[in-house]
Amino acid sequence: MSVATELKINFERLRNNIDEISQIGRSQDHGIYRQAFTENDLQARNWLSEKIKAAGLELEVDGAANIHGYLGDREKPSVVVGSHIDSVPAAGPLDGTLGVLTGLECLQRLKEEGVSLDYPLELVSFSDEEGRFGGLLGSQSFVGDINPQRIHQSRDLNGVSLTDAMKACGYDAIRALDARRNPRSVRSYLELHIEQGPVLDSLDIPIGVVSHITGLFKWSIRLIGRPDHAGTTPMHMRADALAGLAEFSMEIPRVLEENGTDRSVATIGKVDLFPGTANTVPGQVEFSLDCRDTDAKILQDLMDAFRRALSAIARRRDLMFEFDVLSEVDPVACDDSIQRMIQSASEAVSAQTHVMPSGAAHDAQIVARIAPVGMIFVPSKAGRSHSSAEWTDWEDIETGANVALHTLVQMARD
Ligand SMILES: [Zn+2]
Structure with a gap:
């Protein structure tokens, strides 16, 4: 030795x-x-x-x-x-x-x-x-x-x-x-x-x-619908922002599978509902999206795919969507x-x-x-x-x- x-x-x-x-x-x-x-x-x-x-x-x-x-x-x-x-x-x-x-x-x-x-x-x-x-x-x-x-x-x-x-x-x-x-x-x-x-x-x-x-991008996303009375507004007449978020969160695995790698991960870790009362349809939801991968090109593809998924959901559900980029790390x-x-x-x-x-x-x-x-x-x-x-x-x-x-x-x- x-x-x-x-x-x-x-x-x-x-x-x-x-x-x-x-x-x-x-x-x-x-x-x-x-x-x-x-x-x-x-x-x-x-x-x-x-x-x-x-x-x-x-x-x-x-x-x-x-x-x-x-x-x-x-x-x-x-x-x-x-x-x-x-x-x-x-x-x-x-x-x-x-x-x-x-x-x-x-x-x-x-x-x-x-x-x-x-x-x-x-x-x-x-x-x-x-x-x-x-x-x-x-x-x-x-x-x-x-x-x-x-x-x-x-x-x-x-x-x-x-x-x-x-x-x-x-x-x-x-x-x-x-x-x-x-x-x-x-x-x-x-x-x-x-x-x-x-x-x-x-x-x-x-x-x-x-x-x-891994690199990452972190967004703060807002889906904006309409806060209506929870008792008087028929289900088909609502613009429920939380329903949009729920649909988006279910789409995350598909977006990763189609556009990411087996290293890609994405997380919604923080959600705020507005107005946040039990008897009002949630007119707005603000939430975080944290997405990571080891490849810069893949991260770019994932950004594009998440943006497309959000805008499709917003269109279908009569919502507006906006997002701020909180951070991007290569x-x-x-x-x-x-x-x-x-x-x-x-x-x-x-x-x-x-x-x-x-x-x-x-x-x-x-x-x-x-x-x-x-x-x-x-x-x-x-x-x-x-x-x-x-x-x-x-x-x-x-x-x-x-x-x-x-x-x-x-x-x-x-
Ligand atoms: Zn440490």
Whole structure:
């Protein structure tokens, strides 16, 4: 056995770190509340900064409050590894955090072992991935996709501005503009993340090699009919907006089958009925449509098909339809050579792999704009995530961290 295959992370230390940070922001309902730029987030940031220093890495916080830890000669482009430590409300302990803590463990281990590499390694913990202020704020700043307008206008659901929230934590929001990296300073990016879906758990395979990160479009759609008396209006004389929505929702599988792929998914997750009283025909319905696929062309076809389906339903049912585009995100392909490195790292630690797309958005998708990216998934128990029920077996965490370690070594060598 070569020296390289014997190289392993310190699992006890990783486990202790996961246990420690899991206490920060944990509430009595067992959920973790570490939304970006809250007191709990700040506490977790301080905890991480201390760990980076204690590991002997060079600590730096950029203008977007992204936390970095460097190992090696910073004159050269770095191999970046990381994710995020902020959370949704009532979160589990691993979403994002696992990627940051395994990254930290890998760098610490490589430093302790004095492993010689051709490129420096850089740990990063990105700010507000989860979206208190829109999401992916830190990685977007990192690639330069941020502007003063967004910084000034961003508010959370309670109306607190990004500027005020960052100020309360000691940061100047406008400095997020300074977090922009010269693409030449980033050689490549690796993110380990929990799958947040049921596929690996159901296959009983510890390592997912991510091939693509899905793109999506999100619409807010209104079907507008007429609010009439529920007692006096005969059924055939109604313009019932909810009936239109019901028909549309039944058409989703057909639209996906005819225009999508087996990776296409579409969801109506939010519905508001107006006027919303029991004795009035619903004259208007406003609902969301979230649609995802890994292929940009397919997404375009799906947009066209959904538009046609809606206008046919509106015509048949005497309704008007309007929609606003809330977001459009292009799909991203993970780098082929990094995927091969993850495969060979998995062989080195005898771990089975499954090649799969990511249905959720991740910082990697943003970083892909300036550098090749790779992603490693580890199984989520029963696919649960964004919930305190989120969990991954310790054994799978250890395997994933070792695969990340061996992948990073390859990424940082010529
Ligand atoms: Zn995440």
